[in-house]
Amino acid sequence: MVQTLDELIASSPLFAGLPSAHLELIAGCGSNERFAAGTRLFCEGAPAERFFLIREGAVALEVEAPGRGALSIETLHEGDVVGWSWLFEPYRWQFDARATVPTATVAFDGACLRGKCDADHELGYQLMRRFAASLIDRLQATRLQLLDVYGHAARA
Amino acid sequence: MPLAPEFPAEAPGAMVPAPFVITARRQETADTWTLELAPRAGTRLAFSPGQFAMLSAYGAGEVPISISGDPDGGGALIHTVRAVGLATQAICRARRGEVLGVRGPFGRPWPVAQVEGADVLVIAGGIGLAPLRPAILTLLARRERYGRLSLLYGGRSPTQLLYTAELEEWAARGLEVALTVDSAGPEWLGRVGVVPRLVARAGFDPARTAAFVCGPEVMMRFTVVALAKAGVTSERVYAAMERNMQCGVALCGHCQLGPTLVCRDGPVYRWSELERWLTIREL
Numbered sequence: 048m049v050q051t052l053d054e055l056i057a058s059s060p061l062f063a064g065l066p067s068a069h070l071e072l073i074a075g076c077g078s079n080e081r082f083a084a085g086t087r088l089f090c091e092g093a094p095a096e097r098f099f100l101i102r103e104g105a106v107a108l109e110v111e112a113p114g115r116g117a118l119s120i121e122t123l124h125e126g127d128v129v130g131w132s133w134l135f136e137p138y139r140w141q142f143d144a145r146a147t148v149p150t151a152t153v154a155f156d157g158a159c160l161r162g163k164c165d166a167d168h169e170l171g172y173q174l175m176r177r178f179a180a181s182l183i184d185r186l187q188a189t190r191l192q193l194l195d196v197y198g199h200a201a202r203a
Numbered sequence: 204m205p206l207a208p209e210f211p212a213e214a215p216g217a218m219v220p221a222p223f224v225i226t227a228r229r230q231e232t233a234d235t236w237t238l239e240l241a242p243r244a245g246t247r248l249a250f251s252p253g254q255f256a257m258l259s260a261y262g263a264g265e266v267p268i269s270i271s272g273d274p275d276g277g278g279a280l281i282h283t284v285r286a287v288g289l290a291t292q293a294i295c296r297a298r299r300g301e302v303l304g305v306r307g308p309f310g311r312p313w314p315v316a317q318v319e320g321a322d323v324l325v326i327a328g329g330i331g332l333a334p335l336r337p338a339i340l341t342l343l344a345r346r347e348r349y350g351r352l353s354l355l356y357g358g359r360s361p362t363q364l365l366y367t368a369e370l371e372e373w374a375a376r377g378l379e380v381a382l383t384v385d386s387a388g389p390e391w392l393g394r395v396g397v398v399p400r401l402v403a404r405a406g407f408d409p410a411r412t413a414a415f416v417c418g419p420e421v422m423m424r425f426t427v428v429a430l431a432k433a434g435v436t437s438e439r440v441y442a443a444m445e446r447n448m449q450c451g452v453a454l455c456g457h458c459q460l461g462p463t464l465v466c467r468d469g470p471v472y473r474w475s476e477l478e479r480w481l482t483i484r485e486l
Contacts, residue, residue: 107395119387119395124404147392187425191397192385196419197329197359 052077055153059100060126061177069170076159082106082146088129089140095132097154101125104150109143121185121192122147128181133157217452220259220304221245226279228299232363234286235330236295237271239279240303248280248308252315252337253443253471256307257451258282260297264290267448267466269334270308275344280305283333283365309451310470313338314441315345318413322350324405324435325378326426328357328398328418332365334443334470335417343376353379353405357398357422360384361391381405398422402429409434416474417443424481427474440474461486 053074056062062073080099082088088099088106099106106129109117120142123129132140134157164171223240230236242248248256250270259265266288272281286295297303315338323342327335342352354373358364361384374380381401383394394401398418412435416423423442430440446458446465453467461480463469480486 105394107389109389115388117389119389119391122383122393122395124394145389188397188400191399191421191425194421195359195385196422197363197385 052079052153055102056100059153061100061128061181065173069167069173072163072167072170073155073160073174076156076163077153080152080154082150082152084146084148084150086146088144088146088152090143091140093140095130095138095140096157098128098130098133098157099144099152099154101127101129102151102153104152105147106150107145107147109145111143117143117145121189128178130157131178131182134161134178216248216306217309218306220257220265220306222302223280223305225297225299225301225303228297231283231365234295235283235363235365236286237281237283238294238297238303239272239281240305241279242305243302247277248305250274250280250308250337251312252341253312253334254308254310255334255448255451255470256280256282256305256309257448258284258290258294259304259306260290260293261302261304263293264288265304265306265449266290266294267309267445267451268294269443269470271333271336273340273344274337275341283330283336285330306451309448309466311468311472313341313415313443313471314413315341319345319348320350320411321439322352322407322412324353324355324402324407324412324414324430326355326398326402326414326416326418328422328426329359329363330365331416331418331422331443332356335415336366338415339373339378343373343378346377350411351379351407352377353381353407355381355383355398355401355405357383357385357401357418359386361387361393379405397425399425399429402426402433405433407433407435409436412439414440415442415471416440420445420481427478437474437478441471442474442477443470444472444477445470459486 056074057070106123107119108121112118222243226241227239255267255269257265258268268282271283284294286292383396448458448466449455451466453464458465
């Protein structure tokens with residue numbers, strides 16, 4: 048069954064539960080975009096003007112390390128959000144994002160959405176709440192990753 | 204549900220190491236080997252999934268190692284061992300034909316029979332897959348008695364994942380397998396991230412799910428939080444614990460955890476029995 052953009056956005060974990068008026072505002076900043084395997088959604092240092100909601104596929108967040116190539120920090124999958132740098136100055140990507148398999152996304156215009164949040168603070172508050180929950184989830188996972196728990200003597 | 208003997212010291216093979224010959228040896232990762240052992244005399248060791256044995260490399264020391272073979276297998280005693288200390292390094296160095304000492308089996312196993320009818324989520328981190336392998340083999344051997352069977356498995360990097368050759372075979376037999384690693388290069392097309400992040404995506408019905416968890420304790424704590432968030436209560440979560448097991452027969456007290464002894468009352472616990480002791484740092 049083919050879903051409209053509004054339906055896709057409404058059914059995503061990030062936007063679930065928002066009133067239809069807000070969903071319409073958000074959908075007005077989004078468009079479908081597909082990425083072939085191996086292509087980049089964005090590159091480190093480039094202006095961060097958009098973010099992506101993954102509909103299908105997978106995206107690796109990577110950092111280029113001299114002599115070691117592209118190191119994958121995390122992979123993101125269906126329902127995940129790719130990109131936070133559009134939210135805060137200086138609006139520059141901190142990492143590379145690469146589709147590891149053919150990937151379908153909803154791409155959002157960050158400046159468009161920031162403008163709507165400035166005009167409608169309730170929308171801004173609801174979005175910030177949702178992005179904060181996603182950020183905390185990913186921050187906690189990153190902290191666990193940093194512990195390198197498998198590097199020490201575990202069950203032998 | 205104590206399935207281990209009430210007085211494990213009286214069990215045959217509990218106090219004196221029996222000589223076992225290494226019949227096969229396979230390197231799993233850079234520092235981990237799987238050994239197959241056969242008794243030099245007598246019959247094979249019967250065990251339940253999740254139990255451990257005390258392995259001794261003569262002259263180097265004795266260590267508790269989970270049994271990772273097939274309980275229904277009727278063949279060799281199988282252990283997967285990571286070389287992290289003097290005794291485990293000596294065990295991993297031992298060649299085919301050499302003799303190791305074996306005491307056991309000890310401990311309370313995974314409740315594979317008790318969870319019949321349920322969906323079973325097996326969650327492993329690093330070498331924590333080794334103690335779960337017998338449970339997976341048992342679940343698959345009785346596949347029709349369970350609902351969905353899923354394995355969520357994570358490791359430090361792609362080259363440190365265990366039993367990679369077997370994972371496809373398990374998937375073909377009805378186990379849904381999701382893998383993740385903490386870090387990887389561009390050649391890895393799978394997931395990168397921590398094991399608890401897989402829980403929300405596993406897509407199970409929490410009311411009919413039992414979870415078996417084994418890995419580093421920090422990873423297990425985060426995993427239980429993710430399970431609770433997904434609706435699986437701690438009464439339905441079982442975890443294999445590791446402490447300083449020395450005698451294996453509940454006499455020395457080195458492996459005390461709260462009012463329990465891991466060698467006798469564990470290594471597999473229901474999480475609800477355990478959680479309050481894990482918040483006391485002095486334990």
